[in-house]
């Protein structure tokens with residue numbers, strides 16, 4: 745192993761995913777080998793359909809690969825039963841998607857509490873909301889908040905159970921750039937203050953400058969991995 749590389753939180757080898765069969769088969773992933781170091785902020789770039797979401801869904805335990813291995817801290821996810829994969833997902837993984845999926849009839853605090861009530865050692869919902877800069881908004885309903893604020897509630901909800909990994913699929917995709925920066929700041933705070941390994945899919949190549957590591961997907965393959973020597977703060981990104 746490369747000595748400069750800390751023990752990876754994820755290791756994937758030969759991961760493929762084929763949707764459908766015969767002439768209609770779609771080869772979404774064509775053999776992905778990757779090591780993700782613990783605690784990093786990783787950005788995934790690539791054209792639409794290049795396999796980014798499929799890859800994130802597989803390492804997040806939402807889907808199984810067609811072949812290949814995914815190890816999470818040495819545990820082969822492909823070998824887990826559906827029940828064990830669900831347990832892994834619940835304990836270890838926080839998800840954030842493009843659309844916030846908050847429950848409209850619940851306040852910010854109550855939306856986060858839905859998760860903390862079933863987690864093992866959660867944060868207080870107010871603490872999680874404070875971390876993403878919403879300490880003053882805990883009793884607001886989604887309709888009373890901007891898109892960026894709602895997305896930060898979704899981030900608070902994802903991290904309140906103290907997951908080891910935060911997986912974000914186009915978290916700023918529905919936001920203007922100014923609001924997007926505030927959301928990216930919240931994601932960076934989580935990665936830095938909690939040490940949560942964080943992976944972010946984006947179509948906005950400028951966002952890659954805030955990452956430790958940048959993964960480029962092309963047609964179901966990992967075409968390149970770059971390590972940023974210096975990182976750019978979210979409010980200094982150009983996009």
Ligand SMILES: Nc1ncnc2c1ncn2[C@@H]1O[C@H](COP(=O)(O)OP(=O)(O)OP(=O)(O)O)[C@@H](O)[C@H]1O
Pocket residue numbers: 763764770771772790791792793794795796797798799
């Ligand atoms: N459930 C599915 N059934 C069939 N094909 C699928 C399914 N999910 C994804 N695909 C196909 O797999 C390929 C990879 O899709 P994926 O969503 O992983 O790409 P992506 O890089 O995340 O794209 P985008 O940036 O548009 O979200 C695409 O050709 C897509 O149409």
